[in-house]
Amino acid sequence: MKYPLILGYAIVAVDLVVWRGRLPAHDLARLFIRLALFFALSWILFTTGLSPFTQAPDFGAIELHWLGQLLEIIWWLMGARLLSLSLDTLLLPRAWRKQRLFSDVFGAVVFLAAAVAALGFVLELPVRGLVATSGALAIVLGLAIQSTLSDVFAGIVINTTEPYAVGDWVTIDDVEGKVIEMNWRATHLLTGQGNTLIVPNAVAAKAKITNNSKPGDVHGLSIVLEIEPEARPRTVLDALERALTGCEIILASPAPFARMKRTTANSVQYEVMAFVDDMNKKLAASNELFDLCYRHLAAASVVLRALGVPAASVNSRDGREALLTRVSLFDSLSGDEVSKLAKRLTRHEYQANHQVLAPDTVPDSLSIVHSGTLSVSIMEGTSNREISRIGPGEAFGEAGLLAGLAMRVSITTLTPSVLFQLGKDDMTSFLKDHSEVAKQMCQLLAYRQDKLGKLTTPMPVEPEKDHSLFHWLVAKVWNVHSLHDDSKSS
The missing domain is CATH 2.30.30.60 (SH3 type barrels.)
Known part of the structure; x- marks a missing residue:
């Protein structure tokens, strides 16, 4: 074959273009092309006397001899690179390929072996002396980079x-x-x-x-609460279990649980344990679960506070006022107005699985959850679908009480629950004495309908083009409660 060196270096140049240009883009196809080029280079070398296992012939000129020597050394290094790439692409698991540790270590070993082979076969250097010298040098280097080597071998163990x-x-x-x-x-x-x-x-x-990612579909979260030792453990555990029932994000299986963890000199520690199916949900679930624990404990008269400070005494009327202040519908009320409204609340107890509100009915009272967990569901076809759960401090029925709007949802107790209710007559009497409050409530109600979609029923009529949803609600409240005209002013 004429011009073997030209053909050999041409193949090396093409391989360099394929490697550096990443042509084609698919890794497996690029590997097969490079392997084909390597086999073509091997055929040229072995058929023209340029065997990588011997020195290159002189070709009548010393320059051609050294070019042949260089081409044989390139063959060894090219083979080492393709061997490590083949192992990495075809044999190693995907996880190992991403970590790169095994590939880098194996590639270094293969390149070292190829370099020693090239020195021994092509350049015919005394490899035995080189190996002995390199062994002594390796001992010195090993002592110098002992910590780095421990990281490498520990990385091999971790990858294995x-x-x-x-x-x-x-x-x-x-x-x-x-x-x-x-x-x-x-x-x-x-x-x-x-x-x-x-x-x-x-x-x-x-x-x-x-x-935390194994197993992939179950991730645990834990909340530890320090409670005053005077609180009865059964009361605390019942409140925490109701909080777990009210949290929608957590999984039902494995079952969440609450337990007394340990006691200290000044407190009793309780742990709430739950599980989610996605690691990204842990933060949201922890925050929601802590809020529910706080609310259910407060409903059970167990207040999270600094244990070194004596607890403030709370009477029943103060408790009702505190309950009203947690309802966003009454955010605009003053302290005196909250006190007057709190006197009109009536207490109602329900057992578990009791339907508090049937679908497509107009509530005649505003219900505020004092304790317990309730399920809100909507009928879809022939089955009910739960859309949310509500707990202490949350209210429902405001659309029916204020504007006479029907609700399409069904609300059922999941646990024994206590509700405080404000009837239509009491609300009407209150609004007649505080007509300006009606407008403030309508503003909030219009915002919840327009922005948050809190109302569960569509408007029965389309508001006029020059009137907003707020004006429509003010007129509706004025008609339902027979208020004075000044409540309709904007």
Whole structure:
């Protein structure tokens, strides 16, 4: 074959273009093209006397001899690279390919072996002496980079045992974060504060590791509450169980639970444990569950407070006023108005699975949940679909009480519940004495309908073009409660 060196270097140039240009874009197709080029280069070398296992012929000129030597060395290095790529692409699991640790270590070993082979076969250097010298040098380097080598070998163990993978949420020595990179030296975590934490593999291999992503469909969350020792444990546990019932985000299986964890000199610690199906839901579920625990404990007269401060005495009327202040519908009322309205509330108790409100009915009272958990569902076809759950401090029926609008939902108690209700006659009497409050309530009601979609029934008539939903509601409230004309002013 004429011009073997030209053909050999041409193949090397094409391989370089394919490698650096990433042509084609698909990794597997690019690998097969490079393997075909390597086999073509091997055929040219072995059929023209340029065997990589011997020195290159002189070709009548020393320059051509050294070009042949260089081409044979390139063959060894090119083969080492393609061997490591083939193992990485065809044999290694996808998780190992992402972590790159095993690929980098194997590639380094293969390149070292190829370099030694090229020195021994092509350049015919005394490899035995080189190996002996490199062994002594390796001992010196090993002592100098002992910590780095421990990270490398610990990384090999981590990749082999796979306690976590890229994308998992893990806790390493009480530091929680998402694994974003694993290399030959360290594991990179993205913490909840948005910072990157680098954990050396040697530290991770010795640490206690909690993988929050395995199993992938169950993730636990825990809330610990310190309660005054005077509170009866059964009362506290019942309130916490009602809070768990009212949280929609958590899973029903595994079942959530509340338990007394331990006692201290000044308090009793209770733990609430629940589970979610997505790691990204843990924060929202924890916040919602803590809010529900706070509200249900307050409804049971167990207040979360600084335990070194004596508890303030609360009478029943103060409790009703506090309940009214937690309802957004009455945010605009003054303290005196809340006190007057609180006297009109009546107390009602319901057992579990009792229907408080039937669908397509006009509520004749405003109901405020004092304790317990209720389910709000809507009829779809032949079955009911739960759309939300409500608990202490939440109210329903305001659309019917103020404007006589029907509600399409059904509300049923899930646990024994206590509601405080404000009847239509009491509301009418109150609004007649405080007609300006009607407009303020209509403003809030119009906002909830227009922006938040809180009303569960469509408007029976279309508002006039020059009147807003607020004006329509003011007129409706004025008709229902027979208020004075000044309540319709905007």
